[in-house]
Amino acid sequence: MNAPIIDPLQGDFPEVIEEYLEHGVMKCIAFNRRGTLLAAGCSDGSCVIWDFETRGIAKELRDRDCVAAITSVCWSKYGHRILVSAADKSLTLWDVLSGEKVTRIVLQQTPLQARLHPGSSMPSVCLACPLSSAPMIVDLNTGSTTALPVTVPDMGNGVAPPSRYKFPDGTPFTLTAACFNKNGDLVYVGNSKGEILIIDHKNVKVLAMIPISGGAVIKNIVFSRNGQYLLASSNDRIIRIYENLLPLKDGLAAFDDLSKTIEEEDTVEKMKAVGSKSLVLFREFQDLITKMHWKAPCFSGDGEWVIAASASKGEHKIYIWDRAGHLVKILEGPKEAVFDLAWHPVHPIIVSVSLTGLVYIWAKDYTENWSAFAPDFKELEENEEYVEREDEFDLVPETEKVKESDANEDDEVDIVNVEKDPFSDSDMSQEELCFLPAIPCPDVSEQHDKCVGSSSKLIDSNHSGSPLSEENGQNGQAANNASSPLEEDTGGTRLKRKRKPSKKGLELQEEKVRKPLKPLKSSSKLSKTKNKSVVDQDYGNDVYVGDGSDDC
Template sequence: MNVSIIDPLQGDFPEIIEEYLEHGVMKCIAFNRRGTLLAAGCSDGTCVIWDFETRGIAKELRDKDSVCPITCVCWSKYGRHVLVSATDKSLTLWDVVNGEKITRITLQQTTLSARLHPSSRVPSVCLACPLSSAPVLVDLNTGSTTVLPVSVSDTGNGVVPALRNKFSDGSPPLTPTAACFNKYGDLIYVGNSKGEILIVDYKNIQVHGIVPVSGGAVIKNIVFSRNGQYLLTNSNDRTIRVYENHLPQKDGPATLDELSRTVDEVHGMEKLKAVGSKCLILSREFQDSINRIHWKTTCFSGDGEWVVGASGSKGEHKIYIWDRAGHLVKILEGPKEALMDIAWHPVNPVVVSVSVTGLVYIWAKDYTENWSAFAPDFKELEENEEYVEREDEFDLVPDTEKVKESNVNEDEEVDIFTVEKDSAFSDSDMSQEELCFLPAVPCPDSLELQDKYGGSSSKLVDSNHSGSPFSEEAGQNGQPSNPASSPLEAVGNSMGEDTGLTESSKRRRKPSEKGLELQAEKVRKPIKKIKASGKLSKAKNKSMEEQDTSNGEYGDDDVYM
């Protein structure tokens, strides 16, 4: 997208709340790689998988061993696994397709954020950022952990510094500490409380570069854009910074070694800073210079063209959107509810936000209706114009159609097997192993509606022990009565008998509001007929009794005569 020629007031970003999702009290969200599924962690320890196309619940992952609130959810690269962290210090890896728990590991502290290694097909390693300790690499197969460095010491030689538990002044490092993988997972970027970004090699856990952040404030979040070209930091000084990544996407450690050899004139800390200055270059800073609000969380748009910041003020649900040039293009104002988490759709201009009440709001672009899109020949006019017809407009065979010739080569073979690359995912093709959709379970209607209509229709039934007026009619016809508790059940039973389906083979689904009204209307008609036939039968019986009595009297007279 060429941002330089696009009007910022007509940009490709969300504008209004299109819809909201409700299921328990949701706390955190995450899209899968294609944006077709949305994972949401709830306060009761449940992870809900939403089908984002149909807005239905596709899967519900519930762990009996953990009922604590979820702090973070993370998808694997191919969307078949979800990593969930909770306040009970647990990390749980789920199989999304089967809904089974693969492994559960308990750490020493609560994990605030967790990320699976991006290059592994089967998740085996994750990066966890605990509440009050350094980030750790967790082996999901064995449960072993490796602590990452959060600070280095100036040793005065060319040796890469090792991990330190305290700063030079003896004070412990402030926590929590942010960390994230790069695009291919061969490097880890760690932000510490001194306002530094450490570039750590994933394999040997060595620091190869340090990038000092202006201000020296605590770094709360570190996020990479999807293409890996930009890095975003959120600091305690209420400023969002975007850095350009000058390292290649692959073989990052090898490039760092080459940069280290080019700066042999300096050693120790200065050497690490010299290498870091060539890896990340500050591009732009974003902040609210008027209100000076702090940011709850930040993210990039799917294409990396927009920078998003969620307000951390109490009682505010505001989302700020900037372009990478630093211009504020939109402020989305939601309800009077504090904001907990946000996520931008990987493909579409859609933002999903979570409020403190547990609702998930879906922000989308407000598209204007364009009827000419349905008819290419239709032309919209601002005012009436005089129409001049063509000479052959009303001829059976216009001359303009006679001279038309088709430019389509009918003999050319059409390739229907080759799948073109998606421009939004230029890094890789669609993999057959990737999970994009799950069968969605339709949400049942509210029980209040069923009770409302079921109660109103049950009043039509006589309040006797038989339960249903159909039992009386069946008894008169010499058939065994089958009492029903309500007319809805009677209708359902009759439908089941007509179709020949057993109770176990029927798909139990609560009818909708309109269906309940139609069923109640169907029940009212036979009830009226039954009551009317009952009145007629009573009148007929009474007349027959009178006739029998009169005949009996004349008959006796005839006998005695």
């Protein structure tokens, strides 16, 4: 692989594992709109919400009726709702702030993926992709479901039976490729014939068809956050990027104008012609050497990068391409398969879920350079000839003269109003849930009682006058009277025990003390007691004086 291709200076993308999150066995993840909260579905049926700034658990959503593994999690547009699909065929809608369950619907088949309507703040409609049947629109208020067509001939008579969707070798395949567009008025569905269908989900009508070269089964369909690019991963081990030519806000109305410009009478050919003016192939990504299958492909937050994980078991590899089609980095983690991937909406951070249930956080490896101490300091790799400026030694250099500013100093500065977020289409009237309030956890009552009981016993023993405290009170007063004045200031409440110095220490202290005491023999009062310390009144130092015997 060429060095310029993997040059880290080429772009701002993650490089190393910065941290990992651990809570049970996590299976799938999803960021909220701002990337401040991370939702993770676990194998025990619970959904954990992490505060991504502090890397702590902010809330845990648990339903007693659901004990099966979570297959997907999805945030609403403004973060007030979370939709969770589970392996027990259930869809559960949660209120994030209160942690209460809004509704729970049980389908006929297991939903492998569920997505809330992205156009409304409090969505009541979702798109579910069951295990072995066509995608469906689910009304979360009533529980009614509407199956979407998966082929053009099935428009008038519903959806074909699941037995029709099989691989060439006869094994049935899983149809999970479906997603909303940015506004939510259209649904893009991938079928087993290698076709992308654009469907009006309200009228259950196929509007356009885009065939894929080779006719391989489409496994994933993902839109970029800005809605300008569509990613399609197929069974031929190729990731294709399409450019969306439809308007982002009113894409459904644009099909009327497209249909009028096309004069084809055949329904299939007309839909292909409309589809060619709706999506255009932009780029293809694949590994020509290993020919590996891809798992959980997605865009970066700004749409400049495309990532996908290797579907091989026993390896944790994440491939990063730029939008031009160049492979810029391969991230290698522990020897664990990848279950799910997500790119942070704002920062260059990738979050991956491993087979063991851990969530790894990949970030850029920033190297600190402490060689620059001045603002104008420049580090040189080799010697250079310095050429001084013409005005370098002038009293008032021209480069330091302040140019007159064109700004009017009398203008008022607005510090109250907030400018609209440039990267988001948020409605300023709608309050967005970015953080969850911190709820302190109380201590366990048993441990609290034990702590209170032990502290009360300690207080009672000090006041009741145990034999140890009485002895310390009597002997402590005498010891304080014989010790230095600094110990008398403590009031006799604490006994300061002195460590007996060694023989060598006594000799060194005698030599150090006797020298300054020679001219002051008449004024100093030293009591020569065996192995006891006395206080020199003139110097205030502890002096250890021996009786001249060998054992001192």
